[in-house]
Amino acid sequence: MEQTVLSRSSGPDSDTGTPVVSSRVELLEALERDRIEFIFAMFVDLHGKPCAKLVPVSAVDQLLDDGAGFAGFAAGAMGQVPSSPDILAMPDLASYTPAPWQPGLAILQCDPYCEGEPWPFAPRVILRRQIERLGHRGLALKVGAEAEYFLVRKTADGTIEVADPQDRAATPCYDARALTRMYDHLTTVSRHINALGWVNYANDHEDANGQFEQNFGYADPMTTADRIIVFRYMMHTLAGQGGMLATFMPKPFAHLTGNGLHMHLSMWDGDDTELFVDSGDARGLRLSDMGYSFIGGLLEHARALAAVTCPTVNSYKRLASPAPDSGASWSPVFATYGGNDRTHMLRVPDAGRVEDRCIDGSANPYLTISAIIAAGLDGIERQLNPGDPCDLNLLKLTEDEARERGLVSMPMTLWHALEYLEADPVLREGLGKTPEGDYVDYFVATKRAEVRSSHAEVTPWELDHYLSAI
8 A cells, every 4th residue: 555666866766785687697696695505497377376496506507508497388377288398497687586585595587488489478578578669669667566465374174364363453554563563574574675675665564454565666567577476475485484374365355455466657768767757737647648648548458457457256356345344445446547546546646657556466467567568558659648537536436426427347357357358459469479379368268267167166155145045
């Protein structure tokens, strides 16, 4: 729920920590300086699952020359079958990340290749292509992310409960007492974030019992996506060491606020000049025409974007749910934009910055940012006008009132969102082609199978409502 800080004084990238590695020599020096013994050669599948091989530093030359080999079908949703050639994960030296929570380990994010070519089913490859599209236009997107998570424990009957048994307040957001009880965990994470040079600037208890958010500085799209993956991995590891479980699941508890992954977006040129800023903006949000057109693109493709930014069956328990115990779900119901108002899908909290609030904790950051770039560029290229900012209190707006005002409702289920994605030519082009067709078709088919699997389950809700009533 914090606002991601964009430091105007330090330029477009707020990094002040570990120098970026850009050559083999610099990597070898970093490995020695940081006393690294092992490297995770890592990439993610369609679902955002981190896949890795543990490579001893003694084999680093082989890793850099040949990559790490993977059976892609076994790794997950990577567009392969058992007979497919190996995926070779080629390290991106700039992603070098020593793991302060696991001394002696470093992480290198990799671009998967197959038979000498970038593998078009790989989310990181898809994002790299979209970043290049921006670069060809002289544009550079900067992204800050707010990763919310719960700390829970498994109970004897297999359910989950909030890890802190005293965290029961009706309005727990920003509760200093709850922060104090998790002080050791939160401060440990903060120290690790700062040791990595990510610039931790806030740590807070979020709106739900057991829910937290720890913020770090914004960066270019690839760096931010890589950091989200490392942050999730770090949180799972640290929580496990503390006898807890960290979850970024969108809606783990029906009565509590869900987990978002809000992203703050700003555009820059090659001279590090912000392009979304206009102090003379007649609409009052201090946005430029380009910024408004970017918003117009996100709004026009909002329903299709939801399939990528809210990509699980559980996502729509958060997105389309009634207000939880705290009184507000903090998730958008309509495709609207406004000023510093968290009820909208797109919020403009400051000059030159747009927050996309229709992203949840299950989102694959590479695919999410790729889809956002595609939609935003479409708006810029077509000079879309999103109209005036919406000044309605959307929490009190009924569906009928929304229809009368012409507001667009977000999808109620993943299946509906997939239908919008399937029919969206801009996101089809943005997510690219594969040897078997558009990546969108692969994504839709994979996610439809997930929906069908979910619908095959008989839930306690169905038993409660239908067992004796029919």
